[in-house]
Amino acid sequence: MNKEITKLTCPYCGETKDTAEGLREHVFKSHKARGLPAPEGRIKLIINRAEYEFHVKPNWTLYYLIHDKLGLTGAKQFCDRGACGSCTMIVDGKPVLSCMMLAIECDGKTVETVEGIAADGHPLIEAYVNNHAMQCGYCTPGFVVTSKALLDHNPDPTEEEIVEALAGNLCRCSTYPQHPIAVREAAAKMKAAKK
Amino acid sequence: MGVSRAKFEEVVHDPVTGVILNGNLLDYKIATMKDLGPVSTILVETGLGYGPYGLIGVGEDIGTVIPGLMAPAVYNAIGVWMDDFPITPGKILKALGKE
Known part of the structure; x- marks a missing residue:
């Protein structure tokens, strides 16, 4: 595993979280989204x-x-x-x-x-x-x-x-x-x- | 197509460099539906063409024939020979000395 990646970044607002579970909870609660945003294009x-x-x-x-x-x-x-x-x-x-x-x-x-x-x-x-x-x-x-x-x-x-x-x-x-x-x-x- | 050539279409070159200045359909005006009146076609069957059965192509000849008919028509109307196509309103006013 890449040790340089220690934090996970929210694609909506740029806030960082330590764990995947924390990020998922943050995306669901703060942005009322069901997952990641659709890729560009x-x-x-x-x-x-x-x-x-x-x-x-x-x-x-x-x-x-x-x-x-x-x-x-x-x-x-x-x-x-x-x-x-x-x-x-x-x-x-x-x-x-x-x-x-x-x-x-x-x-x-x-x-x-x-x-x-x-x-x-x-x-x-x-x-x-x-x-x-x-x-x-x-x-x-x-x-x-x-x-x-x-x-x-x-x-x-x-x-x-x-x-x-x-x-x-x-x-x-x-x-x-x-x-x-x-x-x-x-x-x-x-x-x-x-x- | 012939009317369009006689009245609107002109390729403009830069006199110094020779570059075509209106090489697109926005600046090189061709007639739209609003510019043309009704057209009636009369086919003259002479049978004197060079093709088999005396055939001869007529489609694209319009492009040379109509301007050749338009200039004498303008001469009949204003009494001045136009020696340059397209025959635009500006050129007619210039020929009449009313620019």
């Missing part, structure tokens, strides 16, 4: 309704965690500056640029990616295919996720509202005129399904 996330627990580094973005580490490659990285919207994910009901959000900030949040939207059988996917709202397809996941977030809080958007919501997503192939048509079609389908 551990986060819990709900991604597409499944619970995950990650150990992340402070510099990892949400995009890096989900695309590179988890392997959900739907969201795409294009500009890495929060300018293009290709990496959009829905975090707690809001469309967020995942390349600009640190993973360590997202502890306890609910994330929805384009894979989750497709798995739910959302009518947006079919509407996008029917109206051919893509050419190369790199920006399309970002558009779909942003449209889904729009339809979540506004089930029957006008064309102006759709343009306003999707103006933050860039598309180099200029598929812009097709997106409002596709979103309107999906909204009509959702309305019909509710009735």
Whole structure:
């Protein structure tokens, strides 16, 4: 045994105790904790309704965690500056640029990616295919996720509202005129399904 | 894509060092959904292309054709030839001597 360690330090307040029993009693009584604090960088996330627990580094973005580490490659990285919207994910009901959000900030949040939207059988996917709202397809996941977030809080958007919501997503192939048509079609389908 | 090239996009170089100053999507502006009006596509089937069955690619040609159409349109409107892209409002005011 290492003789240099003669005292045990409390990880919450730095107070030292002589024995392990004394430390345990101190942690239970003074800090009302059940044990040691969680190690730094551990986060819990709900991604597409499944619970995950990650150990992340402070510099990892949400995009890096989900695309590179988890392997959900739907969201795409294009500009890495929060300018293009290709990496959009829905975090707690809001469309967020995942390349600009640190993973360590997202502890306890609910994330929805384009894979989750497709798995739910959302009518947006079919509407996008029917109206051919893509050419190369790199920006399309970002558009779909942003449209889904729009339809979540506004089930029957006008064309102006759709343009306003999707103006933050860039598309180099200029598929812009097709997106409002596709979103309107999906909204009509959702309305019909509710009735 | 063509409208975007004709009206907004410009690569800015530092005149001394030659370094690109706007090599990212925040400073190199491309058109968003708000900048474009409705588009109607007319396919002219000539069958005179060099590919098999007389095919010819049309997708990316827009990028050169639209600016080439935009400059004569501006000439028709203001009577001054623009010899530099993108055609921004500032350049038009300068050409009209109203800067």
